[in-house]
Amino acid sequence: MNPHLSLQPSSDPITCAARKYFSISYLYPIQRYAVANILDNINQIVVLPTGSGKSLCFQLPALILPGVTLVILPLLSLMKDQMRRLDERSIGNGCIRGDQTDEERSLLVKQILDGSINIVFITPESLQSEKLSSFFSRVDIRHLVIDEAHCVTEWGDTFRPAYLRIGQFIKNQGPKVVTAFTATASGPVINRIKEALFDGLPVSTLIENPDRPNIHYHVIPVLSKSRVVTKLLETVEHPVIIYTRSRKRTEYYAHLVRRRLDTDHVFFYHAGLYRDERKEVEDWFMQSGDGVLTATSAFGLGIDKPDIRTVIHADIPYSTEAYLQESGRAGRDGKESCALLLYSYEDIHFAYKLSDEIQKARYEKLLSYVRENKRCRREYLLSLLGYELENRCAGCDFCSNRMINEKEGEEKIMSFIRKHKRRVSKRELIQILHGKPSYDVMKNNFDRYGGFGMLDDWQKEDIEEGIDSLLFSRKLVVPQKGFWKYKITTGKNNE
Numbered sequence: 001m002n003p004h005l006s007l008q009p010s011s012d013p014i015t016c017a018a019r020k021y022f023s024i025s026y027l028y029p030i031q032r033y034a035v036a037n038i039l040d041n042i043n044q045i046v047v048l049p050t051g052s053g054k055s056l057c058f059q060l061p062a063l064i065l066p067g068v069t070l071v072i073l074p075l076l077s078l079m080k081d082q083m084r085r086l087d088e089r090s091i092g093n094g095c096i097r098g099d100q101t102d103e104e105r106s107l108l109v110k111q112i113l114d115g116s117i118n119i120v121f122i123t124p125e126s127l128q129s130e131k132l133s134s135f136f137s138r139v140d141i142r143h144l145v146i147d148e149a150h151c152v153t154e155w156g157d158t159f160r161p162a163y164l165r166i167g168q169f170i171k172n173q174g175p176k177v178v179t180a181f182t183a184t185a186s187g188p189v190i191n192r193i194k195e196a197l198f199d200g201l202p203v204s205t206l207i208e209n210p211d212r213p214n215i216h217y218h219v220i221p222v223l224s225k226s227r228v229v230t231k232l233l234e235t236v237e238h239p240v241i242i243y244t245r246s247r248k249r250t251e252y253y254a255h256l257v258r259r260r261l262d263t264d265h266v267f268f269y270h271a272g273l274y275r276d277e278r279k280e281v282e283d284w285f286m287q288s289g290d291g292v293l294t295a296t297s298a299f300g301l302g303i304d305k306p307d308i309r310t311v312i313h314a315d316i317p318y319s320t321e322a323y324l325q326e327s328g329r330a331g332r333d334g335k336e337s338c339a340l341l342l343y344s345y346e347d348i349h350f351a352y353k354l355s356d357e358i359q360k361a362r363y364e365k366l367l368s369y370v371r372e373n374k375r376c377r378r379e380y381l382l383s384l385l386g387y388e389l390e391n392r393c394a395g396c397d398f399c400s401n402r403m404i405n406e407k408e409g410e411e412k413i414m415s416f417i418r419k420h421k422r423r424v425s426k427r428e429l430i431q432i433l434h435g436k437p438s439y440d441v442m443k444n445n446f447d448r449y450g451g452f453g454m455l456d457d458w459q460k461e462d463i464e465e466g467i468d469s470l471l472f473s474r475k476l477v478v479p480q481k482g483f484w485k486y487k488i489t490t491g492k493n494n495e
Contacts, residue, residue: 014039017063021089022056030208034179035060037204038143041177044204045149045193049212050183050328055082058145058179062119063091067142068112070175071121072166074151075298077278079121092117096126112139124162127169141175146197149180150321153192167197178203184210184324186385209387210324214331216338217377218397219370223407223466225314225342227458229253230260236338237309238290243326245315247272247296253314254294260459265291271298300326306333312340316347316370319362320384323369343370344407345473373403409455409466410475414490416451417476422484426471429488430463 014035018024027035031053034046038061048054062069073079079095086093094108094117111117126132146152152163170178178201180193185207194203222228229242242257244250247270254268265288269281285293286305293299297317311330317323323341331337351367354360365384372380377396379389393399413433424432431437435453455463467488470476474491 013064014060017060018056021063021091022060024056027056028053030206031057034206037206038177038179039064042204043178043198043201044206045180045182045185045190047182047185047190047205047207047210049208049210050325050332052183052208054147054181054183055085057181058143058147059086059091059119061143065142067118067140067176069119069143069145070136070141071119071145071147072124072127073121073147074123074160076123076275077282078148079123080279081304082121086119091119093119093121095121096132097123098126109135124160124166128162128165133169133172136173141173142177144170144173144175144178146178146180148182149193149197150182150185150189150325152180152196153189164196167199170197170201171199182321183328184321184385186321189321209382209390210328210385211378211382211387211390212328212331213391213393214334214336215327216336216395216397216400217327217341217381218338218402218404219341219343219377220404221407222342222344223409223413223469224458224462225344226253226256226465227462228342228408229312229314230257232310232312232340233257233261233292236312236340238292239285239288239305239308240292240310240312241300241308241326241329242292242294242312242314243317244294244296245317249314250294250296254292257292257294263292267291267293269293269295269299271296297322297326300329304332305329307335308332308337309335310338310340312342314342316341316343316350316363316366318359318366320366320369320381321362323366324381324385341370345469349472373398373405407469409458409463410470412451412454413466413470414475416454417488417490419450421489422479422487424488425486426464426467426478426488429467430460433463434458434460 014027014032015025018027030046030048034044034057037044038058046054046057048057058069058071071082073082076097083093083095092111094111096105096108100108112120146166151160152166178197180197185193190205220228233240242253244253250268250270254266257266258264267281267284269278273281281293285291289307308330311327313323313326317326327339330339347370348367351360351363354363369377369380369384376389376393376399378393382389397403416429416433428437432452433455435456467476471478476488477491478488479485
């Protein structure tokens with residue numbers, strides 16, 4: 001039996017440190033095992049759901065063991081959040097950043113060497129510095145932590161290659177023990193982490209089922225994401241995060257929501273903002289009780305806002321792991337929350353744009369979840385990662401009989417074009433469906449046609465987005481030459 005697991009609370013250093021520094025009287029079993037493995041120098045990959053206390057698993061051993069706990073994090077905002085919490089508890093810590101002055105760096109080096117701080121945060125890029133490597137060779141790195149380790153597979157092969165060089169650092173520096181933490185990871189992702197970080201070293205794997213029973217999962221097929229996002233924000237519980245795939249779309253939705261809902265409680269967040277701007281947005285959202293934040297995947301890693309009630313994905317994420325990570329930002333207080341995933345024809349086609357075969361396969365797995373309509377959402381999500389549903393579903397759209405199988409507006413637009421093939425241009429169609437045409441459209445008597453004004457409660461830009469989606473899918477086509485040039489008709493399979 002592991003001695004760290006059999007000690008009585010009165011003499012147990014883990015429990016004593018938890019009470020002294022964190023006012024915690026007990027740990028969850030998987031936390032306990034993770035801490036015990038660190039104390040016993042057992043390399044490990046720890047998979048804990050969002051909100052399950054991963055940070056405690058490396059902070060507690062750092063307060064018990066001699067030497068330095070070096071924590072690799074992907075974002076400076078995560079470092080600041082971790083440091084703020086440690087500072088509040090008067091626990092010595094520091095971080096290594098690329099923008100530090102010589103004076104700041106010298107002070108940090110002194111504090112590390114004299115033992116006044118024993119938790120040090122760093123990004124994978126800073127870790128590659130030859131000067132820092134030389135310094136770390138003089139330091140007793142008791143524990144090397146790779147937090148948010150799924151970034152090794154999510155980012156290492158693309159725009160964060162420094163993640164793939166962490167394994168070489170481990171070989172060169174020889175820390176006593178290495179732990180990789182993440183919230184979600186399938187079997188292939190765990191194998192990739194083992195390969196990239198441990199390279200043949202013995203490694204244990206601790207996995208907690210990532211199911212979040214308090215989150216209700218829904219999938220919504222859409223023609224116009226702008227319309228659906230706006231409508232959802234009028235009905236869902238706040239605070240809300242809206243995730244998008246790009247910086248441009250993040251800013252677009254923030255401006256759209258501000259304008260349409262006439263509210264100032266909306267901001268956007270992505271890696272292109274200046275550091276002060278990101279901090280200002282983070283501070284605002286952490287304090288907000290009804291705010292809406294539009295964001296890329298840059299927001300959320302390690303951010304502990306417990307009362308987020310709704311997470312909306314306006315784009316399908318790149319993988320099941322990413323989706324569970326991001327949707328798991330909702331309901332960290334344990335109260336009922338909602339995760340809504342929107343998808344369009346463009347999202348389905350997006351798989352063809354991915355050149356990396358591994359990335360494409362992971363995206364297509366999540367597409368299968370989107371297309372599934374005969375099975376519990378929660379059960380299917382977990383099965384994609386190799387887990388089973390341990391608790392009764394709290395009410396996904398399938399289990400609560402609230403599935404939406406049709407895209408709002410699609411049948412109305414298609415039925416109009418079927419009746420009036422090759423009669424109207426895209427511009428004319430927008431005005432006819434909206435019911436407020438200009439004079440040149442009115443003179444053709446389109447107001448007499450059936451279907452005139454059938455989307456009069458839509459914004460014109462949403463109607464255009466819906467038409468563009470149908471054109472993209474080839475359900476509608478616009479001839480580019482001939483007698484019916486520019487006049488919309490149906491595609492071959494949609495007569």
